[in-house]
Amino acid sequence: RATKFWGKLFLINIAMGVVTGIVQEFQFGMNWSDYSRFVGDIFGAPLAFEALIAFFFESTFIGLWIFGWDRLPKKIHLACMWMVSLGTILSAYFILAANSWMQHPVGYRINEERGRAELTDFWRVLTQDTAVTQFFHTITAAFLVGGAFMVGIAAFHLARKKHIPVMRTSLRLGLVTVVIAGLLTAVSGDTLAKVMFRQQPMKMAAAEALWDGQERAPFSIFAYGDVSEGHNSVEISLPGVLSFLADNDPNSYVPGINDINKAQEEKYGPGDYRPNIPVAFWSFRWMIGFGMASFGLGILGLWLTRRKFLLPPAMRTGEDEVPNLVLFRNKALSPKFTKLYWLTALWTLLFPLIANSWGWIFTEMGRQPWVVYGVLQTRDGVSPGVSQGEILTSMILFTLIYAVLAVIEVKLLVKYIKAGPPELTESDLNPPTRINGHDDEDADRPMAFSY
Numbered sequence: 001r002a003t004k005f006w007g008k009l010f011l012i013n014i015a016m017g018v019v020t021g022i023v024q025e026f027q028f029g030m031n032w033s034d035y036s037r038f039v040g041d042i043f044g045a046p047l048a049f050e051a052l053i054a055f056f057f058e059s060t061f062i063g064l065w066i067f068g069w070d071r072l073p074k075k076i077h078l079a080c081m082w083m084v085s086l087g088t089i090l091s092a093y094f095i096l097a098a099n100s101w102m103q104h105p106v107g108y109r110i111n112e113e114r115g116r117a118e119l120t121d122f123w124r125v126l127t128q129d130t131a132v133t134q135f136f137h138t139i140t141a142a143f144l145v146g147g148a149f150m151v152g153i154a155a156f157h158l159a160r161k162k163h164i165p166v167m168r169t170s171l172r173l174g175l176v177t178v179v180i181a182g183l184l185t186a187v188s189g190d191t192l193a194k195v196m197f198r199q200q201p202m203k204m205a206a207a208e209a210l211w212d213g214q215e216r217a218p219f220s221i222f223a224y225g226d227v228s229e230g231h232n233s234v235e236i237s238l239p240g241v242l243s244f245l246a247d248n249d250p251n252s253y254v255p256g257i258n259d260i261n262k263a264q265e266e267k268y269g270p271g272d273y274r275p276n277i278p279v280a281f282w283s284f285r286w287m288i289g290f291g292m293a294s295f296g297l298g299i300l301g302l303w304l305t306r307r308k309f310l311l312p313p314a315m316r317t318g319e320d321e322v323p324n325l326v327l328f329r330n331k332a333l334s335p336k337f338t339k340l341y342w343l344t345a346l347w348t349l350l351f352p353l354i355a356n357s358w359g360w361i362f363t364e365m366g367r368q369p370w371v372v373y374g375v376l377q378t379r380d381g382v383s384p385g386v387s388q389g390e391i392l393t394s395m396i397l398f399t400l401i402y403a404v405l406a407v408i409e410v411k412l413l414v415k416y417i418k419a420g421p422p423e424l425t426e427s428d429l430n431p432p433t434r435i436n437g438h439d440d441e442d443a444d445r446p447m448a449f450s451y
Contacts, residue, residue: 005421016409035381042108042119043098043186050094058087065107093135100131102372104199133195137188143181144352148294150174152349158322159342163420164321175301182295197246203262203414205365206280210256217242217254290355297348368410
């Protein structure tokens with residue numbers, strides 16, 4: 001029951017991922033033709049690997065998993081989903097390798113005669129530290145999203161006292177995933193910040209609104225300043241924390257926005273090389289805030305729903321009963337706070353998704369004005385024959401398309417979430433022990449797992 005329920009929600013999400021990814025191809029050709037022409041030889045290579053290897057790999061095993069639901073032996077059917085997971089991870093790696101090259105271009109040379117960048121070392125593009133650390137951070141954040149997704153939906157059903165055995169197990173698995181993934185996301189984020197400090201110091205300075213370089217650089221909890229004057233008028237900060245995050249030394253020197261902008265003017269010519277400071281500053285904080293809130297709620301949830309052997313007999317419940325939320329050894333939460341916890345757990349479903357969105361906004365906005373850092377500015381990557389009005393029109397249309405798809409996805413998810421796990425069929429209770437195990441079955445009979 002649990003596999004069919006969560007599998008159905010997974011398929012809705014992956015179908016939407018495929019559909020929404022197509023829009024990116026239109027963007028490259030329509031609005032970013034100069035960028036595509038300049039770096040296509042490099043940027044296209046990992047994306048081609050993603051399509052030819054990872055995408056077809058995962059789609060093949062997804063097909064086997066769907067259509068082999070009651071035709072494949074249980075272990076082979078389970079192995080198909082593991083192969084899908086491996087395919088999606090490979091897909092993520094190739095895409096992130098392409099994005100990492102934009103953050104830190106390596107393994108290329110500029111062909112002055114043809115006016116384009118050309119690939120010289122594909123292996124270096126795939127294995128540079130930016131790609132590895134960004135992949136580690138992104139994939140752990142993705143697991144955080146998945147864990148919170150399970151926690152929120154399980155809390156929804158447990159609050160209604162429905163589908164209790166399945167949702168008890170799902171809640172526990174989701175909470176464990178949230179805690180482990182949240183911890184790894186923080187560790188990988190710290191590693192990525194140190195790489196970013198070496199490769200894109202402006203992004204690190206903008207993330208902290210650090211205008212002038214200093215030793216024992218502080219971590220800004222809150223800052224407000226005048227961008228045109230280049231200083232903060234109000235600031236609440238923790239001394240030395242930024243230096244430690246950047247260099248593992250609370251006394252190390254961290255260059256500021258003004259220092260880095262001056263150095264880049266000397267290197268690349270006159271101009272303003274600062275990103276949008278308020279966007280970089282606040283997106284960095286929203287990313288950390290929502291991500292760590294998910295982790296904290298996961299820790300709380302594991303404690304409140306801890307195993308029976310850690311509870312007194314009076315507080316224990318059966319597998320077909322909603323677990324008591326036990327704060328102290330002999331003290332369960334009151335009905336009011338129990339209801340509040342289930343509601344909070346439900347809304348936690350959105351927290352990592354919000355954190356990831358702000359994280360990508362920070363990643364892409366923080367490196368501006370570069371589309372390929374230190375090589376190609378964003379203004380030089382746009383299509384020369386496309387007017388501002390046409391770009392605005394295409395962006396509005398793309399936004400409307402995404403809005404329609406979002407409504408469809410949410411409606412489908414809500415429909416199947418409310419329905420809950422399906423009842424088990426005879427084929428579920430007695431799966432085949434070998435491929436095509438039922439010799440008398442007709443190949444044209446209805447599929448057991450389709451929409």
